[in-house]
Amino acid sequence: MTFEHPDREDLDLSAVLHALSDPQRRRIVAELAAGEEPRPCGSFAPGITKSTRTHHFRVLREAGLVEQWKEGTSKMSRLRRDDIDARFPGLLDSVLGSKAVAQV
Amino acid sequence: MTFEHPDREDLDLSAVLHALSDPQRRRIVAELAAGEEPRPCGSFAPGITKSTRTHHFRVLREAGLVEQWKEGTSKMSRLRRDDIDARFPGLLDSVLGSKAVAQV
């Protein structure tokens, strides 16, 4: 089963910035950017409820920041860095920059 | 009369990203970045009400994106590009990049 992922050309800057404006989501994105292995959703953002996590991942996915797919019983996530970089060059790097991430 | 402007060290990434996630505010920021002369608030974002414009400028000011001061009967605004660039290098440039601005 797949989910709706916006095409690269359809990425909306407002949606991306809004998705990145939440500290929890920014933390997820930072973790995804750090370790390059796709990981199940459950291994992110400890301390928040499952349903809240589901919500955050949907926001990230619908903004086009992450790609998700099912693998067995868990759901994997990958950062769509290439697409984001193509549409908004430098944005992800600046948001994930050292000072910025420290502020998560 | 002055207004509360956050210090450079107190700039909050979440607040900045949230402020930039609104198309109207992004348009204001883009106009401020384009013409380097400070301009009165009223000359921005035609088509929205005065009160809405006041609201947007307050969000931008409290996020630390613009500096404002009174000059006679009007209120001038200036983009705090130096502070933003110092805290979040590359962020403003990527948000105001050609593709990005075209999407405003």
Added chain:
DNA sequence: GGCTTAGTTCGATGGGCATCGTACCACAAA
């Protein structure tokens, strides 16, 4: 078939936000 594990869905809650209109304030010009 049952149990477990990983996520989703749903409803609720509390809060914030973008927008508006109207009333108000401060300053300047006539």
Added chain:
DNA sequence: TTTGTGGTACGATGCCCATCGAACTAAGCC
């Protein structure tokens, strides 16, 4: 001093959002 102009304050409206718990689903394992 009166009038106009640029901007603020306030209240209302309608919407969206972050968070939670509880009930549910789907996939694997015993």
